[in-house]
C-alpha cells in the first residue's frame with residue numbers, strides 16, 4: 373500500500389491500516405469501520421485537497437463514507453476519490469423525499485456523482501417533522517419509490533436521517549428503516565437515554581452524526597471518547613484534512629475510558645452551553661434578510677475558542693453586523709428542528725458581542 377504524507381509516521385499509519393476496528397451496523401449486518409467519514413466539510417477545500425482527504429481516510433482503513441445529494445460537491449468528490457474501490461467501501465447517501473419524483477431524481481444524481489450503480493445505504497434526508505414523516509408512506513409516494521429501488525438492487529439498505537427525537541423514535545420502532553442517522557454527542561444526553569434503547573431493541577444501525585456538536589465541542593478526545601463508549605453507535609465525524617482523520621483514527625484505536633478530569637470537563641461544557649445551544653445544523657438558513665444566523669448563534673463560543681483579533685475584523689464582523697438586518701419575523705424558528713428561540717438568542721448574542729468588544 374502506498375503511504376501518504378501526514379503528521380504520523382509511516383509505520384504508525386501502516387499499523388493503523390491493519391488494525392482499524394470494525395463493527396456491525398445493526399440489521400444491515402454491514403461490517404463497517406469503527407468510525408465513518410462524514411461528507412459535509414470536504415466541500416470547503418479545493419477539489420484536489422478534498423479528494424486527497426477521502427483517499428487518505430480510505431487508505432487508513434475507513435470503509436464507511438456518508439454524504440448527501442444536498443451537500444454540494446461532496447458526492448462527486450467522494451465518487452472521484454473512491455473510483456476503482458467500489459466493492460471495498462460502503463457508500464451512504466441521502467436525498468430529497470418530498471415526492472416520488474424527488475426520490476427518483478436524488479437517487480439518479482447520487483448514482484451519477486458517486487460513479488456507481490448502487491448505493492449501500494440510501495437515507496431520507498432530515499425528516500424532522502411528524503407530518504413530513506407520515507407523508508413518506510402515502511400511496512405511490514416516497515417510501516414506495518425507495519422500496520422499488522431497493523427491490524431492483526439500486527439501493528441495498530434503506531435509512532432515514534432526522535434531528536427530531538420524536539420522528540427518529542417513530543422511525544426506529546416502525547421497523548421500516550435499517551439505519552437511523554441522528555446527532556450524537558455528549559451535549560445531547562437525551563439521545564443515549566431515549567433513542568438508543570429503541571435502536572438496540574429494533575436492531576437498527578445507528579449512525580451518529582455531529583460527534584463534535586458542529587464545532588461546539590473543541591476537544592476531539594472528549595467528543596470521540598464519549599461516542600466510542602457506545603458500542604452500537606457508528607460515529608460519523610465530518611473531516612476536511614488528513615490531520616483530522618489521523619487524530620480521529622488514533623482516538624478510535626486508543627483507550628476510550630474517560631478520566632474523572634475528562635468527565636468533569638464534559639460536565640462543565642454542558643453547564644456552560646445549557647439547553648439553549650445551537651447544533652449548527654444550518655436548517656434555519658437562509659434568512660430572507662441575510663442574517664448569518666448560525667454564526668451569531670455561537671458568538672459566546674467563538675469568543676471562548678478564537679483569538680480576539682479574529683473576532684474584531686473581517687468575516688466575523690460582517691457576520692455579526694448582519695444581525696442588524698433581523699426583522700424578528702420568526703421564519704427561522706419555524707425551520708429550527710430544536711425549537712430554539714432564535715430571535716431572542718440573536719439579541720442576547722449581539723449584546724454579548726458588543727460587551728465583549730468593549731471589555
Ligand code: SF4
Nearest residue numbers: 659698699701702704
Ligand atoms: S427572525 Fe430574523 S434571523 Fe430569523 S428569519 Fe426573520 S429576519 Fe432572519
Ligand code: SF4
Nearest residue numbers: 650651653654656708
Ligand atoms: S438555530 Fe436551530 S436550525 Fe439554526 S443552526 Fe442552530 S440548531 Fe440548526
